[in-house]
Amino acid sequence: MKLKEIAEILSLRPLTPVEGLEREVSGAYVGDLLSDVMANAGEGNLWITLQTHVNIVAVAVFKNLSAIVIVNGRMPDSDTMDKAVSEDIPILLTGKSAFETAGKLYQILNAQNLQG
Amino acid sequence: MRLKEIIRLLDAVIITNSRDYEAEIEWACATDLMSDVLYYSRGNSVLITGLAKQQAIRTSDIADIKVVVFTRGKEPDTHTIELARKKKITLLITPYSMFTACGKLYERGLRCCPE
Amino acid sequence: MKIDKTYEGNFHIVGGDFSRAGEASTELKTILLNVGIEDEIVRRVAIATFEAEMNIMIYATAGILRYIISPEEIRIIAEDMGPGIEDIELAMQEGYSTAPDWVREMGWGAGMGLPNMKKNADIFRIDSVVGEGTTVEMIIKL
Ligand SMILES: Nc1ncnc2c1ncn2[C@@H]1O[C@H](COP(=O)(O)OP(=O)(O)OP(=O)(O)O)[C@@H](O)[C@H]1O
Numbered sequence: 424m425k426l427k428e429i430a431e432i433l434s435l436r437p438l439t440p441v442e443g444l445e446r447e448v449s450g451a452y453v454g455d456l457l458s459d460v461m462a463n464a465g466e467g468n469l470w471i472t473l474q475t476h477v478n479i480v481a482v483a484v485f486k487n488l489s490a491i492v493i494v495n496g497r498m499p500d501s502d503t504m505d506k507a508v509s510e511d512i513p514i515l516l517t518g519k520s521a522f523e524t525a526g527k528l529y530q531i532l533n534a535q536n537l538q539g
Numbered sequence: 540m541r542l543k544e545i546i547r548l549l550d551a552v553i554i555t556n557s558r559d560y561e562a563e564i565e566w567a568c569a570t571d572l573m574s575d576v577l578y579y580s581r582g583n584s585v586l587i588t589g590l591a592k593q594q595a596i597r598t599s600d601i602a603d604i605k606v607v608v609f610t611r612g613k614e615p616d617t618h619t620i621e622l623a624r625k626k627k628i629t630l631l632i633t634p635y636s637m638f639t640a641c642g643k644l645y646e647r648g649l650r651c652c653p654e
Numbered sequence: 655m656k657i658d659k660t661y662e663g664n665f666h667i668v669g670g671d672f673s674r675a676g677e678a679s680t681e682l683k684t685i686l687l688n689v690g691i692e693d694e695i696v697r698r699v700a701i702a703t704f705e706a707e708m709n710i711m712i713y714a715t716a717g718i719l720r721y722i723i724s725p726e727e728i729r730i731i732a733e734d735m736g737p738g739i740e741d742i743e744l745a746m747q748e749g750y751s752t753a754p755d756w757v758r759e760m761g762w763g764a765g766m767g768l769p770n771m772k773k774n775a776d777i778f779r780i781d782s783v784v785g786e787g788t789t790v791e792m793i794i795k796l
């Protein structure tokens with residue numbers, strides 16, 4: 424499923440260039456411990472987190488994640504944004520919680536037969 | 540949502556429980572960061588977390604959270620289990636990831652703590 | 655229930671020992687419940703105190719947590735001999751954190767601790783001197 428469709432359904436606000444929204448999302452992972460995401464997130468996953476510091480971009484690059492969704496209305500640091508743009512990792516925001524974002528996305532992806 | 544329903548939906552293993560399986564759990568909170576739990580959670584909720592450590596139990600006790608679910612089958616150490624038992628916190632382990640666990644509970648109508 | 659006298663006490667917090675992190679706040683919570691303070695107020699005090707205790711654990715080498723429970727209010731004073739905070743306004747912002755990676759792996763470093771103390775206390779004061787230490791004072795009215 425395209426990131427763009429997910430962003431529309433969940434009303435996510437993209438902070439990075441819109442071209443990034445053309446990416447395919449393979450599934451999703453929720454987590455705030457970077458070591459856990461490094462070990463367990465799958466390629467192409469959309470990553471739902473509360474973390475905002477610059478290391479999240481490095482994790483997303485390393486794991487080939489499709490995008491990062493930052494929850495609870497948190498804003499990423501400016502160096503996180505700079506790195507996300509230069510590394511071409513889409514970052515999107517939502518004021519909703521991780522539980523609600525994941526809950527809704529699970530239903531959307533399930534309907535498409537994509538797993539987390 | 541009833542505790543027994545949470546256990547069933549998450550295919551959870553029960554590590555500690557001194558609560559009635561019919562007990563009603565009102566809200567859910569999913570995070571690995573403890574200040575996030577302390578800031579947004581309400582009492583009588585379930586915490587879904589990948590932080591399978593004593594810190595998660597301490598935080599839940601402070602915030603009056605009654606049920607804690609560790610994700611991805613992560614087994615806590617004995618200190619963590621002991622603390623949960625002492626604090627009368629129901630401790631569950633689900634084989635599912637945080638994403639899937641949230642999805643299964645949300646699908647059946649459980650909602651996150653209101654602000 | 656009305657409280658008829660004043661209760662005071664303190665806890666010594668030693669930095670770095672994560673296995674004991676939160677014990678002081680947990681004990682204070684028990685004391686408050688035994689004294690007969692209402693659950694919702696106990697929860698607010700416990701949360702604010704726990705955040706203060708964790709900051710001493712993480713950022714300072716040692717500190718002391720004092721409590722005074724009187725018929726009118728609960729007063730918590732968390733004083734540490736740590737590095738101090740250079741820019742308090744910045745530290746108070748939601749999401750601002752200098753927590754190192756190992757702390758983030760322990761479930762802390764969301765940058766929500768100080769905002770949470772402020773949220774749960776009726777009166778919140780913070781005073782810090784770089785190189786000397788930090789004092790947080792919180793009052794919850796009864
Ligand atoms: N007692 C202290 N001594 C020195 N610095 C402190 C102290 N308390 C807070 N700080 C500084 O203020 C920042 C913000 O503190 P705050 O408690 O809000 O968030 P955090 O501790 O980083 O993360 P969280 O509390 O969400 O786990 C800290 O990262 C640290 O730089």
Ligand SMILES: [Mg+2]
Pocket residue numbers: 705708709763766767768
């Ligand atoms: Mg803190």
